[in-house]
Amino acid sequence: MSTPYHGIPLRALLLAVPLISIFIVFHLLYRPAPLPSTFRTYADGAASHRAEELSCPPLSSNLPPPAPKPEETLEPTSLRHVVFGIASSRRTLPLRLPLLRLWLRAPARAFLFLDAPAPAPDARDLPPGLALRVSADASRFPYTHPRGLSSAVRVARIAGELVSGLKQGEGEDVRWLVLADDDTAFVLPNLLHTLRRYDHREHWYLGARSESAAQNAWHAFAMAYGGGGIAVSWPLARRLARVVDSCVLRYPHLYGSDARIYACLAELGVELTHEPGFHQIDLHGDISGLLRAHPLSPLVSLHHLDHVYPLYPGMDRARAMRHFFRAADADPARILQQTVCYDRKESLTVSVSWGYSVQVFKGNVLLPDLLAVQKTFVPWKRGRNVTDVYMFNTKHYPRDECKRGALFFLKGITSREGKTETTYNRQPPRKCPPDLIPLKSLRLIKVTSERLQLAPGKALRRHCCDIVPSSSDANIDINVRKCRDDELIAMHS
The missing domain is CATH 3.90.550.50 (Spore Coat Polysaccharide Biosynthesis Protein SpsA; Chain A)
Known part of the structure; x- marks a missing residue:
């Protein structure tokens, strides 16, 4: 038996060739246009980009990368x-x-x-x-x-x-x-x-x-x-x-x-x-206790100054405010900033409220006790039903002046070579017998510091200070500085 023939008949092949040619011509003439770029899908774009990378290498490998788009920079608030x-x-x-x-x-x-x-x-x-x-x-x-x-x-x-x-x-x-x-x-x-x-x-x-x-x-x-x-x-x-x-x-x-x-x-x-x-300042009377324990946040404002005692004793309100702003203008970021240092040898504790006041205590007064506000003032509202409660930690202020620390207030201020020197005079107690006055020979405190620079976004940290050895009992010299990394503000650390 002969093997059957499975090839395409010649007549059918001759008829198919013209039909195929017509189909190709029609497809070339009437094929749809490509989608606009705004309607192309991410996959289309990515494929096209990969094809360009494969077929069109860069002309030079030494060309710099395209410059990043500049971001908007704002002038600092002034x-x-x-x-x-x-x-x-x-x-x-x-x-x-x-x-x-x-x-x-x-x-x-x-x-x-x-x-x-x-x-x-x-x-x-x-x-x-x-x-x-x-x-x-x-x-x-x-x-x-x-x-x-x-x-x-x-x-x-x-x-x-x-x-x-x-x-x-x-x-x-x-x-x-x-x-x-x-x-x-x-x-x-x-x-x-x-x-x-x-x-x-x-x-x-x-x-x-x-x-x-x-x-x-x-x-x-x-x-x-x-x-x-x-x-x-x-x-x-x-x-x-x-x-x-x-x-x-x-x-x-x-x-x-x-x-x-x-x-x-x-x-x-x-x-x-x-x-x-x-x-x-919803307070009356002497607000020195509040000012001596100001928080680390820089002082922005004060109010009700006509309802409190002049900020510095021995001055009227107008003169006291001029005196205060001389210090604030010299080093605004440091005004009222509290710094505490200890003299282990003499067993003294010194608390500096820069540009305002200094207190010197005998013995070791712990830092948290100094950060509490001494209640030197009276409430804004007075009467039997008024509560003596405040929005900060407070500490009793002794009525007996002999039991208070030695108190000093700003006398003068000088600035040179990036440093500021402030001096503080003793405010003698009025109702304390001479033989009971604490540290009665001490008359003057001198504090040297660099101008404090504040930067937005930087954490605030209290500064430290050193008591400079002196041969005189009448004065104390203090240098204010940044604390070292692991330094503790304590007499015994």
């Missing part, structure tokens, strides 16, 4: 980025101008809002950058708190009036709005250091509570008290300005302007970020 809204009145303006001249300086801008037009002061009396404004009539807004002042409504509206009152272009470089009273004093370099720690493009509400636990319980623990200063980032300030009037209408029962601002910011979804350098 005084020209800060606008102050200061609450004042026709009556208090002449009394507050000396204090304002001590701390306010250009290029910071400040708008001081009065309750009524005041006689035009001499331009030489106004600090640079300060402009006077008269608040708009706020009588249409209700106020129902039984013990407060209706002026709180006017003051609460300052943020809105300030923001809306800026001329076109005046607010372009503003980053922060700082609200305060006319009896608030700021240490501007420390305020700037605090503000630089935050992104001004976000919503920030900065400030501090009252020192008095009772005041916080009566008003709010989550509120920045206005006398200590309220810092609001500019985007948040603009939103606050647009809605503050509606908030004022909803909260007629609140006591102060700061409570209304807090309520409005809470409705905007923003809560307080506590900054311990702001000080409301």
Whole structure:
């Protein structure tokens, strides 16, 4: 039997060739166009990129890589980025101008809002950058708190009036709005250091509570008290300005302007970020115990200075504040910073509150006891039902002067070659017999330190100090320095 033939018949092959040719021509003429690049999938792009890498090697292997896309760099916040809204009145303006001249300086801008037009002061009396404004009539807004002042409504509206009152272009470089009273004093370099720690493009509400636990319980623990200063980032300030009037209408029962601002910011979804350098000073009397135990955070503000004793004994308030700002201007970051050192040989403990005061104790006083605030003051509210409780650790201050440490206050300050030398004179006790005066031969303390530099993002650490050996019992020389890595601030370590 012959093998069957399985090949393609010649006739069928001749008929298929024309058909195949027609199909190829049709496909070439009418094939769809490639997808636009915006619609190409990641896989298509990746495959194309790999093909290019395989088929198109670089012309030269020595070409540098493409430069990275530059990131936006912001100029550090400076005084020209800060606008102050200061609450004042026709009556208090002449009394507050000396204090304002001590701390306010250009290029910071400040708008001081009065309750009524005041006689035009001499331009030489106004600090640079300060402009006077008269608040708009706020009588249409209700106020129902039984013990407060209706002026709180006017003051609460300052943020809105300030923001809306800026001329076109005046607010372009503003980053922060700082609200305060006319009896608030700021240490501007420390305020700037605090503000630089935050992104001004976000919503920030900065400030501090009252020192008095009772005041916080009566008003709010989550509120920045206005006398200590309220810092609001500019985007948040603009939103606050647009809605503050509606908030004022909803909260007629609140006591102060700061409570209304807090309520409005809470409705905007923003809560307080506590900054311990702001000080409301809801205290009376002698606040030296508070100032001698200031936290590591740099001093930003002081308030209610007319309600406390002059900061330095033997001076009136105006002279004492000038004396204080001489030290604050010489080394703002170090003002009131507490440094403690020990003399093991003589068994002495020395606590320095730089630019303000020095205390010298016999024996070994442990550091935590020195960090507690001595209760030299009395509560803001007085009466039988007032609690003597504060927002910090406190320590009893002996009524018997003979049981206190030797006390010194700033006498003078000199700066040279990057170092600052401060001297402190003895404040003799008034009611202690001479034979019971502690360390009665000691008369003068001299403290040498380098200017303290603060950098945003760096942790704060207390400095250490050394007592320089001396042949005299009348004076002590102290050198302030950075602590070594494992150094302990203790007499016996």
